[in-house]
Amino acid sequence: MKRHYTILILVTVAATIALMRVVGCGTSRSARAVAAEKVYVAPGELDKYYAFLSGGQSGSVFVVGIPSCRLIREIPVFEPRAAYGYAVHEGDPRREELIATGGLWGDTHHPALSETHGVYDGRYLWINDLSNARLARVRLDTFEADKIVKIPNLQGAHGIAVVSPDTKYIVVNGEFEQPTDGMVTNPAPYTSVVAFVEPFTMEVKFEVRVPGNIDIADTSKDGRYSFSTVYNLEQGKDLASMIQFDRDAVAAIDIPAAEKAIAAGKGHVRNGVPILEGPENPGLLTMIAVPKNPHGVNVTPDGKYVIASGKLSPTVTIIDTKTLKIVAEPEVGLGPLHTTFDGRGNAYTSLFIDSQVVKWNIEKAIKGAPDYIVDRINVHYNIGHLQAVGGASMKPAGDYLLALNKLSKDQYLPVGPDMPEDQELIDISGEKMKMLASFPTPPEPHDAEFIAASVLSPKVKQVFEPAKDAIAAGSESVVRTGPHAVTVNMTMIRSAYTPDHFDVREGDQVTLRLTNVETVRDMIHGFALPDHDLNLALPPGATRTITVDAGKPGVYWYYCTNFCSALHLEMRGRMIVQPKDSTIAIPDWKAAQNVKGPVAGVPSTGAGQ
Amino acid sequence: MSRSSALFLGAAVLSAASLLTPLWGFRMSAPQYPGEALHLRVTSRAIRGDVHEVTTLQKYIGVQFPTKLPELRWLPAVILGIAAALALAAVAGRGPAGRVARWVAAGAMVVFLLAAAGLLQKRLYDVGHHRDPHAPIRAVHDFTPPAVGPVKVGNFTVWSYPHAGAGLLAAAALLAILGARPQHRLGATA
Numbered sequence: 001m002k003r004h005y006t007i008l009i010l011v012t013v014a015a016t017i018a019l020m021r022v023v024g025c026g027t028s029r030s031a032r033a034v035a036a037e038k039v040y041v042a043p044g045e046l047d048k049y050y051a052f053l054s055g056g057q058s059g060s061v062f063v064v065g066i067p068s069c070r071l072i073r074e075i076p077v078f079e080p081r082a083a084y085g086y087a088v089h090e091g092d093p094r095r096e097e098l099i100a101t102g103g104l105w106g107d108t109h110h111p112a113l114s115e116t117h118g119v120y121d122g123r124y125l126w127i128n129d130l131s132n133a134r135l136a137r138v139r140l141d142t143f144e145a146d147k148i149v150k151i152p153n154l155q156g157a158h159g160i161a162v163v164s165p166d167t168k169y170i171v172v173n174g175e176f177e178q179p180t181d182g183m184v185t186n187p188a189p190y191t192s193v194v195a196f197v198e199p200f201t202m203e204v205k206f207e208v209r210v211p212g213n214i215d216i217a218d219t220s221k222d223g224r225y226s227f228s229t230v231y232n233l234e235q236g237k238d239l240a241s242m243i244q245f246d247r248d249a250v251a252a253i254d255i256p257a258a259e260k261a262i263a264a265g266k267g268h269v270r271n272g273v274p275i276l277e278g279p280e281n282p283g284l285l286t287m288i289a290v291p292k293n294p295h296g297v298n299v300t301p302d303g304k305y306v307i308a309s310g311k312l313s314p315t316v317t318i319i320d321t322k323t324l325k326i327v328a329e330p331e332v333g334l335g336p337l338h339t340t341f342d343g344r345g346n347a348y349t350s351l352f353i354d355s356q357v358v359k360w361n362i363e364k365a366i367k368g369a370p371d372y373i374v375d376r377i378n379v380h381y382n383i384g385h386l387q388a389v390g391g392a393s394m395k396p397a398g399d400y401l402l403a404l405n406k407l408s409k410d411q412y413l414p415v416g417p418d419m420p421e422d423q424e425l426i427d428i429s430g431e432k433m434k435m436l437a438s439f440p441t442p443p444e445p446h447d448a449e450f451i452a453a454s455v456l457s458p459k460v461k462q463v464f465e466p467a468k469d470a471i472a473a474g475s476e477s478v479v480r481t482g483p484h485a486v487t488v489n490m491t492m493i494r495s496a497y498t499p500d501h502f503d504v505r506e507g508d509q510v511t512l513r514l515t516n517v518e519t520v521r522d523m524i525h526g527f528a529l530p531d532h533d534l535n536l537a538l539p540p541g542a543t544r545t546i547t548v549d550a551g552k553p554g555v556y557w558y559y560c561t562n563f564c565s566a567l568h569l570e571m572r573g574r575m576i577v578q579p580k581d582s583t584i585a586i587p588d589w590k591a592a593q594n595v596k597g598p599v600a601g602v603p604s605t606g607a608g609q
Numbered sequence: 610m611s612r613s614s615a616l617f618l619g620a621a622v623l624s625a626a627s628l629l630t631p632l633w634g635f636r637m638s639a640p641q642y643p644g645e646a647l648h649l650r651v652t653s654r655a656i657r658g659d660v661h662e663v664t665t666l667q668k669y670i671g672v673q674f675p676t677k678l679p680e681l682r683w684l685p686a687v688i689l690g691i692a693a694a695l696a697l698a699a700v701a702g703r704g705p706a707g708r709v710a711r712w713v714a715a716g717a718m719v720v721f722l723l724a725a726a727g728l729l730q731k732r733l734y735d736v737g738h739h740r741d742p743h744a745p746i747r748a749v750h751d752f753t754p755p756a757v758g759p760v761k762v763g764n765f766t767v768w769s770y771p772h773a774g775a776g777l778l779a780a781a782a783l784l785a786i787l788g789a790r791p792q793h794r795l796g797a798t799a
Contacts (some may be wrong), residue, residue, distance in 0.1 A: 403726075487618055519661050566669060567745055 078106020102132030221303030464541030526561025671744025
């Protein structure tokens with residue numbers, strides 16, 4: 001009897017183990033652990049890559065660490081951001097630039113990193129504003145937008161690309177076609193232009209007219225051609241008429257031919273920019289017929305092929321970049337939008353309708369081999385762009401791929417009807433793709449580019465060199481510069497503003513020139529002035545100048561908004577606004593003549609009395 | 610050149626060279642200064658290094674690390690004087706006058722080093738004891754940093770250590786003492 005029990009117990013245990021194996025309990029848990037370990041970057045450790053994601057209608061750029069998927073920074077570009085003191089106040093140079101070029105809002109789609117010899121060099125990032133036809137440049141040593149320009153003669157600045165391999169131009173595609181002659185009274189055909197912008201002066205050097213709506217851009221790796229997908233060759237003005245033709249095109253612009261034509265004076269200057277017309281310049285523009293309404297266009301890392309994604313057609317069109325002839329048009333799935341590369345001969349195409357990434361072998365597809373599809377992985381949901389690390393450069397890393405999905409649906413805790421965007425990080429180092437992690441963002445990243453931390457982080461400044469107009473400790477002053485104008489030259493350092501108070505009169509325009517005289521990294525001080533619509537943020541070494549109206553008589557406490565030190569809460573001072581008819585004398589004040597503080601360089605002084 | 614002259618000449622050169630390098634160093638580390646400990650270096654003329662940041666920080670605990678030491682006004686002259694005395698001793702010859710010159714120079718060197726060490730410790734004591742009673746943060750009590758070694762001050766660990774210049778001076782003293790010893794004994798041990 002006892003023996004029977006023993007056998008029964010052994011059989012039960014064995015059956016349980018067998019069942020667990022079949023159900024996959026043990027294996028699935030270990031797959032989670034493997035994925036988790038691949039994205040786990042322990043506190044204090046640093047990520048391997050910076051990912052720059054366009055912020056879409058947030059008008060900014062999101063900087064995310066890969067593989068941890070941690071948001072490190074948002075770089076405001078086309079929209080003011082008070083927390084960073086970015087473009088918030090009248091007189092701010094970026095704000096003036098934004099207002100002059102189209103307003104305080106933008107729709108960023110495509111980040112493009114500067115290249116040297118076809119690889120990212122970590123100097124600049126350019127990003128478009130679709131809605132106001134603008135291009136901005138971000139310095140990657142300070143992660144700040146440093147120049148914003150309007151692109152004349154086009155509307156809907158959509159696809160942009162760096163002209164490889166050495167960033168000769170930034171290509172900007174005009175998506176929303178306009179009457180060719182610029183007149184609404186004349187029923188001229190609608191066309192658009194591709195703009196070529198000098199990357200460092202940001203001057204628009206020339207434009208090339210292209211029929212239809214110009215969508216996504218890339219360039220050949222040798223700098224010969226820019227490629228743009230073009231839809232609506234019908235030149236329709238409503239949806240139904242935009243999708244009638246069987247084929248639209250990839251527009252290939254011969255850049256040296258364009259430069260020659262410009263040098264020969266063949267451009268028709270409009271709004272200060274010479275425009276080249278295709279028919280007048282044979283060889284300049286080649287329209288390569290591809291299935292209708294294509295979307296993404298991507299050049300392979302070796303520069304041999306340019307691949308147009310079918311969008312409405314389940315195919316990708318592979319075009320030889322030397323002959324500009326189609327070499328294959330393989331089916332990959334429903335709604336192919338964009339393609340990226342691992343540097344091992346594989347392409348990865350996003351399938352919007354299938355909600356998948358498909359991995360396929362380029363040479364096998366060209367040869368017509370039946371097994372050119374290597375793998376598929378589900379993404380959540382409706383993927384737009386996808387980008388592998390270095391996929392748009394000549395040296396892809398072949399390790400990670402980011403899927404930028406349009407819908408998140410059930411992937412995060414519900415937060416009301418407006419759900420976040422969903423990004424998914426996929427391991428592409430093996431034959432099969434493996435889902436690693438997802439992370440949400442505010443609306444709405446479209447595209448991303450990556451740069452190795454080992455390349456970029458040594459170039460990043462964490463303390464500004466004092467600018468020419470910086471205020472040095474000990475040289476603070478309050479100076480009346482006119483009957484209704486006062487200039488306050490102020491410094492800030494843990495945990496005081498100097499001067500810690502000053503008097504002005506109702507009706508005065510108060511110009512504040514502020515310098516953060518800190519010399520250690522991350523010691524940022526804010527300057528908020530209640531009831532004056534004012535907050536600035538000054539990283540160490542930074543100087544900002546702004547002018548505000550003194551406002552109503554009263555005492556206004558300026559205070560530090562960026563938590564700095566044990567005396568952060570005490571870090572404040574007073575702007576005392578005297579009534580217009582006040583008879584109190586307000587003499588000029590100079591810290592250099594009035595230092596009472598116990599510590600050299602940190603005078604604790606008042607002003608105005 | 611006799612062995613003694615060579616030793617004194619060496620001592621003179623080393624002590625003069627100490628004018629070109631920092632004498633004493635302080636390394637201050639705290640959790641919020643990862644991989645970027647603050648350093649102060651006392652040279653014979655000034656205090657250099659992260660003076661700005663140390664000045665900014667120490668007012669919280671009412672410490673006033675001297676950024677200008679009155680001693681530094683005469684220190685270079687004294688070191689030069691000692692170097693000159695050592696050089697003189699090197700060329701003073703083998704006679705009794707020479708022997709006196711060597712003993713005086715070596716003695717001056719040793720006395721100077723002992724006095725400097727004492728002065729340093731006194732300055733360090735003052736840093737930890739003569740503090741602003743109105744300092745904002747009350748958590749720090751009186752402290753005395755050792756001339757060599759660590760002390761904990763608030764969130765900082767402060768290490769004091771001799772810098773290259775102090776090493777040069779110590780080496781110079783050693784050479785001077787060796788040089789002042791009677792010649793025949795030196796010869797016997799060599």
